[in-house]
Amino acid sequence: MGLSPRTKANQTEMQAVRGGRPRSEQLHQAILQTTFDLVLRDGFRAVSLEGIAATAGVSKATIYRRWPNKAAVVMDAFTNKVGSGTLFHKSSTVAESIRLQMRAMAKSFRGSDGTLVKALLAESEFDPELAKALQERWTLPRRRMAILVIQEAIRKGEMHSEVDPEDVIDILYGPIYYRLQRNAGALTNAYIDRIFHTAMKGLGTKNS
Amino acid sequence: MGLSPRTKANQTEMQAVRGGRPRSEQLHQAILQTTFDLVLRDGFRAVSLEGIAATAGVSKATIYRRWPNKAAVVMDAFTNKVGSGTLFHKSSTVAESIRLQMRAMAKSFRGSDGTLVKALLAESEFDPELAKALQERWTLPRRRMAILVIQEAIRKGEMHSEVDPEDVIDILYGPIYYRLQRNAGALTNAYIDRIFHTAMKGLGTKNS
DNA sequence: TGTGAATCGAAACGGATCGTATCGTATCTT
DNA sequence: AAGATACGATACGATCCGTTTCGATTCACA
Numbered sequence: 001m002g003l004s005p006r007t008k009a010n011q012t013e014m015q016a017v018r019g020g021r022p023r024s025e026q027l028h029q030a031i032l033q034t035t036f037d038l039v040l041r042d043g044f045r046a047v048s049l050e051g052i053a054a055t056a057g058v059s060k061a062t063i064y065r066r067w068p069n070k071a072a073v074v075m076d077a078f079t080n081k082v083g084s085g086t087l088f089h090k091s092s093t094v095a096e097s098i099r100l101q102m103r104a105m106a107k108s109f110r111g112s113d114g115t116l117v118k119a120l121l122a123e124s125e126f127d128p129e130l131a132k133a134l135q136e137r138w139t140l141p142r143r144r145m146a147i148l149v150i151q152e153a154i155r156k157g158e159m160h161s162e163v164d165p166e167d168v169i170d171i172l173y174g175p176i177y178y179r180l181q182r183n184a185g186a187l188t189n190a191y192i193d194r195i196f197h198t199a200m201k202g203l204g205t206k207n208s
Numbered sequence: 209m210g211l212s213p214r215t216k217a218n219q220t221e222m223q224a225v226r227g228g229r230p231r232s233e234q235l236h237q238a239i240l241q242t243t244f245d246l247v248l249r250d251g252f253r254a255v256s257l258e259g260i261a262a263t264a265g266v267s268k269a270t271i272y273r274r275w276p277n278k279a280a281v282v283m284d285a286f287t288n289k290v291g292s293g294t295l296f297h298k299s300s301t302v303a304e305s306i307r308l309q310m311r312a313m314a315k316s317f318r319g320s321d322g323t324l325v326k327a328l329l330a331e332s333e334f335d336p337e338l339a340k341a342l343q344e345r346w347t348l349p350r351r352r353m354a355i356l357v358i359q360e361a362i363r364k365g366e367m368h369s370e371v372d373p374e375d376v377i378d379i380l381y382g383p384i385y386y387r388l389q390r391n392a393g394a395l396t397n398a399y400i401d402r403i404f405h406t407a408m409k410g411l412g413t414k415n416s
Numbered sequence: 417t418g419t420g421a422a423t424c425g426a427a428a429c430g431g432a433t434c435g436t437a438t439c440g441t442a443t444c445t446t
Numbered sequence: 447a448a449g450a451t452a453c454g455a456t457a458c459g460a461t462c463c464g465t466t467t468c469g470a471t472t473c474a475c476a
Contacts, residue, residue: 020451021443027453045334048433059454064435095412118333125330125389126253139390157415167383167406174382175375181333181389182347198375202410204303207365228422229472235424256462267425272464 023066030056031063035077040112044074044119071123071130078116079137088145094153099196101149102172106187109180114187118180143169171199231274238264239271243285248320252282252327279331279338286324287345296353302361306354307404310380314395317388322395326388351377379407 034056038047049070053060067073086104091097109117117138124131143166150165159168175195179185242264246255257278261268275281294312299305317325325346332339351374358373367376383403387395 019445019449021453022445023452043334049435050433059456060435061437061455062453065452069435121389122330122333125326126251131391135390139392157413159411160409160413163406163411164402167402168411170383170386171379171403171407171411174384174386175378176382177386178378178382181329182343183339184347194372194375195379198371199379199407200410200412201368202408202412203367203371203376203379204408204410205365205368227420227474229424230474231423232472257464258462267427268464269426269466270424273423277464 027056027058027062028066031058031066031073032077032080035073036081036112036116039074039077039119040115044123047074049073068129069127071120071127072133074116074123075120075130075133075137078120082113088149093158094149094156095158095200098146098149098153098172099193101146102176102192102196103189105173106176106189106192109176109187114180121177121181146173172196235264235266235270236274239266239274239281240285240288243281244289244320244324247282247285247327248323252331255282257281276337277335279328279335280341282324282331283328283338283341283345286328290321294350296357301366302357302364303366303408306357306361306380307401309354309357310384310400310404311397313381314384314397314400317384317395322388329385329389354381380404 031052035047035052038052038055047070049063050060052058052070052073053063063073067076086101086108088097088101091100108114120130120134120138124134146169147165150159150168153159154161154163154165172195176187176192179187179191185191239260243255243260246260246263255278257271258268260266260278260281261271271281275284294309294316296305296309299308316322328338328342328346332342354377355373358367358376361367362369362371362373380403384395384400387393387399393399
């Protein structure tokens with residue numbers, strides 16, 4: 001079943017979908033928008049489905065008809081806005097385009113995206129369905145894009161050929177998520193640049 | 209007040225501590241042990257204080273007399289076992305002792321420590337008091353130790369002198385927490401070694 | 417030895433929220 | 447017009463929270 005909105009197909013083993021009053025797309029958007037606003041204002045934990053229903057001017061049943069629980073609604077409210085994610089752009093070198101993408105990601109994390117990603121990641125620790133949804137809809141697409149770019153950097157001789165692109169991602173992006181999730185300092189451009197350059201150049205000297 | 213066990217001093221502005229029946233140290237340990245076991249078995253979210261009380265054979269009031277909430281009990285149940293943390297040991301080079309410490313940390317994360325750290329970190333996103341306690345009792349002590357070692361590595365010429373030790377920590381340990389919190393692959397020794405060596409050597413070539 | 421003080425277990429409390437169910441009304445398809 | 451589904455309102459049982467009360471217990475100290 002997963003965390004996707006319930007469709008008429010998976011909701012129950014109901015007969016063919018024809019007939020009946022259709023669901024209101026307007027209510028759908030109202031629910032997602034309200035959820036987005038409330039979670040940003042009050043935090044994931046403080047928001048209840050009853051609160052969302054009341055604020056959106058909708059009955060609880062209408063929400064439960066479409067999503068199985070709060071995490072699913074928030075997940076949709078989030079992906080509804082974020083879209084496909086921060087893309088890589090061409091630049092002078094491939095490595096440079098990676099640095100700029102890291103900056104773009106940090107910038108989005110400084111705003112509402114960061115707040116919601118943080119909440120969803122934390123909640124996913126307690127909710128396997130949400131974890132799966134985040135993995136499929138957030139993490140994996142981004143990692144796949146990054147791997148392609150890193151492989152290109154390796155092909156062009158900008159990165160060592162023996163490194164595993166997966167490890168490169170962990171080293172470059174691990175610190176960003178680390179800071180995001182711990183509130184361990186602002187994700188400034190300066191920080192991103194330092195992480196990038198330090199990782200590229202390496203920590204060690206010839207003596208190590 | 210914080211997340212520490214309530215003491216007679218901070219519990220209320222009660223008069224001097226003399227007199228009265230003393231708290232049972234045996235119950236204290238029973239509560240912590242039960243909490244530890246239950247959280248490992250059922251997960252942080254699934255465990256309730258009522259369940260802990262029932263299993264430990266203790267009344268709810270006895271728990272609330274000592275801790276303000278569930279997170280605080282789990283935090284104590286955890287630090288009660290973990291002790292001061294994985295230490296750095298002397299080795300052939302300072303860098304080598306860092307690698308070995310990373311391995312030791314990964315090993316502890318493969319066991320019950322990892323399960324509890326993960327749960328506490330996630331929960332701390334929703335609980336500022338817990339976040340503060342984790343910062344003070346877990347993160348900061350470890351970072352302080354690591355900084356000293358990294359500075360030593362720099363002094364001995366094993367690491368570049370222009371790098372910020374804080375950034376070194378983020379680059380080396382960020383990936384470990386990243387994997388831990390996402391369940392993104394096992395924290396094997398091989399993984400640790402790859403991250404360490406890749407970070408030490410650097411991702412880039414002379415062309416980047 | 418007894419007296420005060422705090423702890424203990426048991427139990428009940430109000431409150432929040434969950435997810436479900438019921439019912440009458442509204443709205444769409446055929 | 448008939449059938450099917452969405453919708454709002456409302457109630458429900460359940461769980462857990464954190465607090466409170468009570469009588470009984472256990473200790474320190476005079």
